Amino acid sequence: MLKTVSVESVMQDGFAVAARIGEHQLMIDQPVTAKGTGLGPTPLQMLLFAVGGCIATIGRIAAFQQKIALHGMRITVEGDYDPDALMGKATTERAGFQQIRILAEIDADLSVEQKQRFLDEVCARCPLHDNLLTGTQVAHQLVSS
Known part of the structure; x- marks a missing residue:
């Protein structure tokens, strides 16, 4: 069964x-050097943060399910784009x-091979990783106010 998430x-x-997302007020902006006010990260930074956050969250879930003592994860997400x-x-x-x-660092009592298998599974289960990897269909439409 599908579940809809809306923001x-x-x-x-x-x-x-x-x-406003649940109890949270989030803000994205542009840096002052790009004529923004610097009130928050850029949309591009927020997307990369969301991917890293999703991987960390799924990592915690998978570790709990597999009874792995996951002490922590550090996920760096980098993206290249043409600003033109x-x-x-x-x-x-x-x-x-x-x-x-x-780029993921996994702090757990696992071998390098086990960490790689764990990361592969986590990324396969991460909805955002999947969205980016498989080119999810995106539709847009104008709504009259």
């Missing part, structure tokens, strides 16, 4: 965008990340 984002002054595309400048590149790299 409403509202444009604020300048480049700031706010969202999002600025509307002529480029042959698409606007999105060309590559996303996930």
